Amino acid sequence: MARELVVAGVRIPAADLSVRAVRSSGPGGQNVNKVSSKVELRFDLRGTAALTDAVRARLRVIARNRLDADGCIVVTSQLSRDRTQNQEDAFDKLAALIARALVVPKKRRATRPSPAARERRLDDKRKQSSKKAARRGRSEE
Secondary structure, three states: OOOOEEEOOEEEOHHHEEEEEEOOOOOOHHHOOOOOOEEEEEEEOOOOOOOOHHHHHHHHHHOHHHEOOOOEEEEEEOOOOOHHHHHHHHHHHHHHHHHHHHOOOOOOOOOOOOHHHHHHHHHHHHHHHHHHHHHOOOOOO
């Protein structure tokens, strides 16, 4: 029932995905105990060959609250009472997670303030200090 997923040129094969319909929580009227409209999408993060090690590591950090003991990312959707809409929503959620993991974060470059900036900061501190000192009343009784 699972289909393959394509995110930003990366093709996730259907073998790495599994879809399961389960009963939805919350109120649902007379169909609540009969219809399985909630969708649970599992992505085998540990076993996939579609992602590089770096992307897999970033995805593990991004989706750490959705990981199960087997190393699968579990995405659920119960937005609608329609199973196909929930399945599309679950695929969209997983695609968004993978798209975030595909973006390589920029390296942070250590910087330091220029001497002029340091001097401006110290000058502002001196002005603020003298302003507050002028507010203090000197009572010499």
